[in-house]
Amino acid sequence: MDRRHVSSENSEDTQWFFADAEAPKAVAAVVHGLNMRPSKMGDIVEELRKAQVDVLRVALTGHRGKEGEIKTVTRDVWLDDMADAYWTVSDRACAFDAPKYFVGYSLGGLLQVDLMQEQKHMRYDRMALFAPALRLRNKTHMLRMLTKWMPRTWKIPSLNSFPGYFINHGLSAAAYHAVFDSYASVSSHEALKIAGDIPTKVFIHPRDELVSAAGLTEIVDQCPSWSIDPVERVRDSTRYGIFHLITDQKALGDEEWNRVTLSMQQHFLS
Numbered sequence: 001m002d003r004r005h006v007s008s009e010n011s012e013d014t015q016w017f018f019a020d021a022e023a024p025k026a027v028a029a030v031v032h033g034l035n036m037r038p039s040k041m042g043d044i045v046e047e048l049r050k051a052q053v054d055v056l057r058v059a060l061t062g063h064r065g066k067e068g069e070i071k072t073v074t075r076d077v078w079l080d081d082m083a084d085a086y087w088t089v090s091d092r093a094c095a096f097d098a099p100k101y102f103v104g105y106s107l108g109g110l111l112q113v114d115l116m117q118e119q120k121h122m123r124y125d126r127m128a129l130f131a132p133a134l135r136l137r138n139k140t141h142m143l144r145m146l147t148k149w150m151p152r153t154w155k156i157p158s159l160n161s162f163p164g165y166f167i168n169h170g171l172s173a174a175a176y177h178a179v180f181d182s183y184a185s186v187s188s189h190e191a192l193k194i195a196g197d198i199p200t201k202v203f204i205h206p207r208d209e210l211v212s213a214a215g216l217t218e219i220v221d222q223c224p225s226w227s228i229d230p231v232e233r234v235r236d237s238t239r240y241g242i243f244h245l246i247t248d249q250k251a252l253g254d255e256e257w258n259r260v261t262l263s264m265q266q267h268f269l270s
Helices: 040-049 075-096 105-116 138-147 173-185 187-196 213-222 254-269
Strands: 015-017 024-033 055-057 098-106 125-128 199-204 224-229
Touching: 015 040, 015 199, 024 075, 024 105, 024 125, 024 138, 024 254, 040 098, 040 254, 055 075, 075 098, 075 105, 075 173, 098 105, 105 125, 105 173, 105 187, 125 254, 138 173, 199 213, 199 254, 213 224
Parallel strands: 024 055, 024 098, 098 125, 125 199, 199 224
Antiparallel strands: 015 055
8 A cells, every 4th residue: 555645435524645754753633624624634744745744634514515514514513623623633643743734725724723611632743734713814704704693504605616626616604603612712812822832833925805913913922932934925816816825836836835845844743
């Protein structure tokens, strides 16, 4: 069996990607963003693999290509997904006496911080957060108000279309309710304080349309073990997606992608 990849029948399911080493240097969970195909975290997964890290690529409920599943999600359902991922990574890390790391993009980063305030022992040794949805721009809050009173099964069409990135053709109101419930739970200083002593690298584009880069900078200033790494896209945002999209080589371009992934690897393995 190819140790690099243990797949399921559904390529978007949660699955392992193993390093080409009998004993990995570390074990990591990688979690995608809202309505993003888990497979689109593949560039990050591959960079970690090359650094001899075993990777569990996590698929949140509603992001596995299963019809109608997105209508059933709640904050608690997603936190259960995150807890399952934590224990799966922890078991493998323990087997190899290896550290455990976390990489989260947007919603993925938000949910991990939320999980830690609910279950304080579910902590990774180090984290890398790509545009974590911990501080949102004002226009994103408008969406919160618009969806607040919608029935859970209502479908909101996607405003943008980036071929190959979205897993669903639009999102249920239930998905937005779950996002904003999680966001509300981590908005307090106390919630962020719980995660503040974990060495964490935050990547964010200054012009991110959804997440407030200024807000994240304020969080980093309050968290002694966090640092921020501004990302610059050389690609045109109209052609390659919004500035919020910073998780693959296509979006960032070769030079910036190499810089970002080197920064992530140095953060994890230095």
